[in-house]
Amino acid sequence: MRLVFAVSLVLGMFALIGFVVLRGSRGRGSDGWQWAWAPPIVAAAVAFGMGGLSASYAGWNLWLATLAALVAAVLAAWYARTVDSGGGEERD
Numbered sequence: 001m002r003l004v005f006a007v008s009l010v011l012g013m014f015a016l017i018g019f020v021v022l023r024g025s026r027g028r029g030s031d032g033w034q035w036a037w038a039p040p041i042v043a044a045a046v047a048f049g050m051g052g053l054s055a056s057y058a059g060w061n062l063w064l065a066t067l068a069a070l071v072a073a074v075l076a077a078w079y080a081r082t083v084d085s086g087g088g089e090e091r092d
Contacts, residue, residue: 016042040077054068
């Protein structure tokens with residue numbers, strides 16, 4: 001199961017890097033709504049991997065580590081949906 005957590009963490013990190021690069025290259029144009037799904041999914045993948053690996057290496061049971069990873073993923077996705085990136089002034 002540690003492999004599943006590790007793969008989730010690695011894929012989440014690559015998705016985060018890809019999201020930042022693509023979002024930065026396109027700016028905040030009219031297609032900004034298309035990226036609304038990305039932050040919660042990326043946050044959930046990273047949190048699932050980090051939470052699961054942390055619990056797994058701490059010696060928790062498999063079901064408890066999985067539960068901790070799922071709770072971390074849900075909370076991270078919720079938080080990613082509620083925060084606003086701000087970013088100051090809008091680009092023209």
